[in-house]
Amino acid sequence: MREFTVPPLATTPQAGGLADAVFDHADDDPHRVALARKTADGHWQDVTSGQFRDEVMALAKGLLARGVRFGDRVAIMSRTRYEWTLFDFALWTLGAQSVPLYPTSSAEQVFWTLHDSGVSSCVVEHEDHAMTVGSVVGRLPQLARLWQLDAGALEDLLAAGESVEDEMVERHRRAMTPDQPATIIYTSGTTGRPKGCVITHANLMAECDNIVERFETAFHSKPGDEAATLLFLPLAHVFGRMVEVAAIRGRVKLGHQPNLSAAALLPDLQTFQPTFILAVPYIFEKVFAAARRKAEAEGRSGPFDKAVDVAVRYAEAQEAKAFGTGPGPSASLRMQHQFFDKVVYSKVRGAMGGRIRHAMSGGSAMERRLGLFFAGAGVIVYEGYGLTESTAAATANPPERTRYGTVGVPIPGTSVHIADDGEVWLRGGQIFTGYHNDPKATDTVLRDGWLATGDLGALDDDGYLTITGRKKEVLVTSGGKTVSPVGLEERVRAHPLVAQCIVVGNDRPYIAALVTLDPEAVSHWLAMRGKPELPPSELVRDPDLETEIRRAVVAANTAVSHAESIRTFRILAAQFSEEHGLLTPSLKLKRKAIEQAYAVEVEALYH
The missing domain is CATH 3.30.300.30 (ANL, C-terminal domain)
Structure with a gap:
């Protein structure tokens, strides 16, 4: 197969912007828990949709008072934390654009991003970040304001906005249209100087709303429970931003975790207890490796390996049944699976908080056997594929028919085409508008509405995509x-x-x-x-x-x-x-x- 299209499930609004969801949800149900933020003593404190709307409004007023205007660009350099999401939606309320910076960026990387995007203000997390920006500020005449989160910036902005009328903010919000840029995300630069991908409100709406519609059942641990996810991916990366926006728009309780190390992440998974997570394969590899080391240290490596084999065979049998090529797990296999669910699989799920039954994986390829193991252990991992230029996922495995080892079928509203040389081309509402200040580079990847990804791949007869490599690699x-x-x-x-x-x-x-x-x-x-x-x-x-x-x-x-x-x-x-x-x-x-x-x-x- 050379081309496959899945029609959209959600239509992009003709007016408004991303921040409207915050205000609409607060009007609909102000007492619904929308987020949770971690307090200084390590507990999770619920934030209702009404409270979040009020905080977004108050911060937007403070940003206005400090000179941020419609169309301005504001950089954010921080780890993944509640305040990033608050700033994103406050900036979008004003029609401003956020420009993310990785917290590990060097001074030269910071300079290039701030210079190329022409930001007028910058939010940093702590003093080290402030010093990094400070070391290049002499070469950035357009940078007028620097706010440091850990030095009371949020409190100062909230105080500054107290004298601003709500109507001033509402005028900005009403002026928003979906085709306005929401963010400029700079590519990670594996092959040269990073390029700024201009992502519009419409791009994020098309991406997130179609994913929410298609995967809503996978957000829950069981039918009818509260959907909740813990975001630990970097918000400077497009995958993390997609999760942030999809959670707010899809009414999924959202928590933030700033440290990707297993030692910091696993305890927060157990206290927050998400119903699903979105991660990179590294996280699943770490969970599996930790479980196997624990079993080996306790002298149970043999039973653990047997449990892995049973999980893989069980998931393979379920996969075969879903595609009509097999009857499903045998009675004997179901009995073995039931036994190991009590003694092994439940502990693996427990390490991730106990409520997770579904997960999405992206960023790089997941080994088929690892995906089969997690599915057999009761956590189905839907592998997907996308780029910054496609506002994260362009394909993903569907909940009812997951084909492990592939990156799934196009998400609703997306087409995948395999060019003559094997290159993967993408088309859909989430495809970016181009590279900031770089029309030549834009013309090399956008071709008659298609995004030429630079990745090599193949579509099978059912429309499932397998990525085989990168052209340049x-x-x-x-x-x-x-x-x-x-x-x-x-x-x-x-x-x-x-x-x-x-x-x-x-x-x-x-x-x-x-x-x-x-x-x-x-x-x-x-x-x-x-x-x-x-x-x-x-x-x-x-x-x-x-x-x-x-x-x-x-x-x-x-x-x-x-x-x-x-x-x-x-x-x-x-x-x-x-x-x-x-x-x-x-x-x-x-x-x-x-x-x-x-x-x-x-x-x-x-x-």
């Missing part, structure tokens, strides 16, 4: 063999000891790989074998560890031809990190930067 060996590295890398990463893998081999005689280790998994592995903790530089030379990683590489090679297989590898002592410029903020590999940083190690793979 395809390797060509000196022997002329074309290799897409992503699939190989994912299979190597499936080993619990592996944190990251990058495949190299462009213009080389064969394919090779650099591998980094997961410190928690390695510590557990050493302890279970009675081995002492070693410095990373010595650890990578451990012959037993090398044998384990070789197993991962051999397993990955079974899925490809000999010419495409990894012939040799090198274990590195340190992980690739965002701080060293080797990962994007969404944890994607910066391939050129890694190959430059590890040029000596790469060269050694071929001698």
